[in-house]
Amino acid sequence: MEAAQAQWVKVHPLIVRVTHWINAFGILIMVASGWRIYNASPLFPFRIPNELTLGGWLAGALQWHFAAMWLLVINGIAYVTYGIVSGHFRRKFFPLTPATVFHDVLGALRGKLAHDDLSVYNAAQRAAYLAIIVCAVVLVFSGLAIWKPVQLQEITAIFGGYESARVVHFLTMALLVLIVVVHIAMVILVPRTFPTMITGRARRAS
C-alpha cells in the first residue's frame, strides 16, 4: 500500500486546480464576448467571425463580459493571494533568468524539453505562467480604464487616455490568447499533464 502511494507525487494543490479551471471558463467567456464587443466598432481593419463570439449581439456580449468580470476578479484575487501568501509563486516561478528561459524555449522548439518531474516548472513554463498573470493584471486595469474613463480617469490616464486604453486592452487580449494557444498545444504534446491539473497528482517517473 505504502509502496503504491509512493509512486504518486502531489503536483498541483487543490486551490490551484480549482482557480485554474474557473479561470479557463471565465477567460473563454471574456474573450468570446469581448470579440463580439470588438465587432461593434472594430479598432483594426478586420472583424472576428460572429460564429466565434458569445452573446448574439452587442447587448448580450456586454452582459456576458460584465458578468464574467466579477467571476474572474474574485477568482484572480483568491489565486494571487494564495500564490503570494503560501510562497507558491516564489517556489514555483523562481528563480527565473532570461538565459534559462531562452535555453528552455529553444529546447521546447526542438522537442527536447524534459518533463520528468511535473511538480517542477521549467523556465519556459515559469515565464509563460508569469506572463499570463501580468497580462491578466494589464487586462483588468485597461478594462477599468475603458469602463470608467470618468470615475477612474487616473487609471485611464496611465494608459494614455480612453482610445489608447482600448488598443492596450485588445493587444493584451491577443497576447494572452497566443500564450493560451501555446499552453494548450504543449498539453497536447505532453498529455499526461492534463489529468494532473484535475487530480493534482502525477506518477513519479521511474
Next chain:
Amino acid sequence: MKRRTMETSLAGHSPKLIRSIERRLFLKQGLSLGALALLSGCELTDDEGVQRLLMGMSGLNDRAQGWLFNPNKLAPEYPESAITKPFPFNAFYSVDEVTLVDGKDYKLELEGLIREKKPWTLPELYELPQTSQITRHICVEGWSAIGKWSGVRFSDFLARIGADTSAKYIGFTCADDYYTSIDMATALHPQTLLTFRFADQVLPPKYGFPMKLRIPTKLGFKNPKHIMSMFVTNEYPGGYWEDQGYNWFSGS
C-alpha cells in the same frame, strides 16, 4: 417515411448515384450539426435561466456603478482643437430619417414629482443662464468623439422647476420615439447639461434639435436627443435600449 419516399423517387437510378446523393445528404446534415454547435453561444444566451442570471448581474452592475459614482468627479474637458470633426451621427435609424421638430410650436412638457409643471418654450429656455463644455462622448459600441455642447446646467433647471430631487429617477420621452431614464445623482452632476447648442450653433436636427441632455458621465445612448417631455419618478422607467438588454446605469 421520408426515407422510403426518397428511395421510391430514386428508383430506377443507378446505385452509384443514390450513394452519392446519400453521401451529400449526410454531409449536409453534418454541416447543419456543426452550425448548430457553433450557434450554441447564441442559444446559451437565449436560455431563460442564463438570461435571468445575466439580467441579475446587470442589476448588480447598476448598483456597483451607483456606488462608484462620485458626484464631484468631473469628466475631463478638452481644448477646442481636440474637437472631432465631423462629429459622428448615431441613432437607431439612419441620418436621412432624422426627426424634424418645429421650434416655433415647441414646448417642453414636465410631469411627475415636479412643483412647477408649466411647459417651457424654446425662447424661455434660451434665456436661462447658459454654460459650455467640451467633453468626450463615448458610445456603448466603443468609439468615442469629442464635441462642444452649450446649455443650462440641469441641476439649476431642476431647482427652478421644483423637482423632487429625493426621487430616484428622471425619465425622458423624445420626438423620435426614443426614451430613456437616469438616476438622480447623475441628473444633479455639475456637468449634466440640458443643451440647445452644438459647436456654438443651434443644435442641428441630426444632433437632437431642439435639445439634448448631455451627460459626460454616461455612455452616449443615455444622452437623449429631441426631448419632448421629462418626468420625475420613483418607479423605474427603463429605456429604449435598456429594455432590450443594455445596462441601465451605463456610467463612464
